[in-house]
Amino acid sequence: KQEVTQIPAALSVPEGENLVLNCSFTDSAIYNLQWFRQDPGKGLTSLLLIQSSQREQTSGRLNASLDKSSGRSTLYIAASQPGDSATYLCAVRRASGTYKYIFGTGTRLKVLA
Amino acid sequence: SAVISQKPSRDICQRGTSLTIQCQVDSQVTMMFWYRQQPGQSLTLIATANQGSEATYESGFVIDKFPISRPNLTFSTLTVSNMSPEDSSIYLCSAPRQGASEAFFGQGTRLTVV
Numbered sequence: 001k002q003e004v005t006q007i008p009a010a011l012s013v014p015e016g017e018n019l020v021l022n023c024s025f026t027d028s029a030i031y032n033l034q035w036f037r038q039d040p041g042k043g044l045t046s047l048l049l050i051q052s053s054q055r056e057q058t059s060g061r062l063n064a065s066l067d068k069s070s071g072r073s074t075l076y077i078a079a080s081q082p083g084d085s086a087t088y089l090c091a092v093r094r095a096s097g098t099y100k101y102i103f104g105t106g107t108r109l110k111v112l113a
Numbered sequence: 114s115a116v117i118s119q120k121p122s123r124d125i126c127q128r129g130t131s132l133t134i135q136c137q138v139d140s141q142v143t144m145m146f147w148y149r150q151q152p153g154q155s156l157t158l159i160a161t162a163n164q165g166s167e168a169t170y171e172s173g174f175v176i177d178k179f180p181i182s183r184p185n186l187t188f189s190t191l192t193v194s195n196m197s198p199e200d201s202s203i204y205l206c207s208a209p210r211q212g213a214s215e216a217f218f219g220q221g222t223r224l225t226v227v
Contacts, residue, residue, distance in 0.1 A: 031214075032214055034215065034216060036218075041123075041203070041221075041223055042220060042221060043119075043203075043205055043218045043219055043220035043221040044156075044205065044218040044221075045218075046215055046216070046218075049214060049215045051214065089155060089156070091216070093214075093216070099146065099207075099209045099216065100146070100158060100161070101146075101156075101158070101207075101216055103155040103156040103157075104155060105154075105155050106155050
C-alpha cells in the first residue's frame, strides 16, 4: 500500500531564504508526482508535475526533483517570500490508467517578512 | 488548465441534515474524483464518479453516507448525508483534462456541522 510522507510538517523561515521540502513514498511504481499549494481553507493549486521518467521540473522560483528508485521528491523554493506562506502537498499517481492520487501529509510553510 | 467550480464554497449545517455539493468542469472529462480533507489532515479519496455508472467508493466510504451523481461528462454532485460534527471537513472535487496527466482541483467546500 502506497504511503506518502512529507518532512518537515511545519517550517518557519525568514524572507529571502532558500528552502527544501521533502516528500517520500513507499512504492516506487508511480506514474507521476505532483506538487500542490493550498492556502488556508482553500482548494489546491497545481505547482509542478513530474512524470516518472523525468528527474526534475522548474517553474519560476520553484524546482522539483524526483528520484523514483529511492522514493523521494524535493521541492526547492528559491528566495522565499511572505506570499509563499501556505501548505505544500505532494501527491503520487498510481499506475497508468487511473487518475487516483495518494497525498502526503503536507508541509505548512510560513515565510516571515 | 481545467477550470473546476464548486458550490457552495462553504456552509454551516445542523447535524442530521444533508448537504449536496456541486462540481462543474469547463470541459468533458471521463472521471471525476471526490476527496475529503479533515481538519489538519491531508486529502483522502472518497470515490471516483464515472459517467453512466455507479461511483466507485474507497475503503471506509459508503454510498448511503456519500451518494454521488454523475449525470453528464461535465458535472457531478456529492451529498453528505445525515451529517455529524465528524463530517466537518473540506470537500474537493478533482478532474483531469482529457489526455493530460495533471490533476486539477476545485476550490473546495468548507463544511462545518454543528
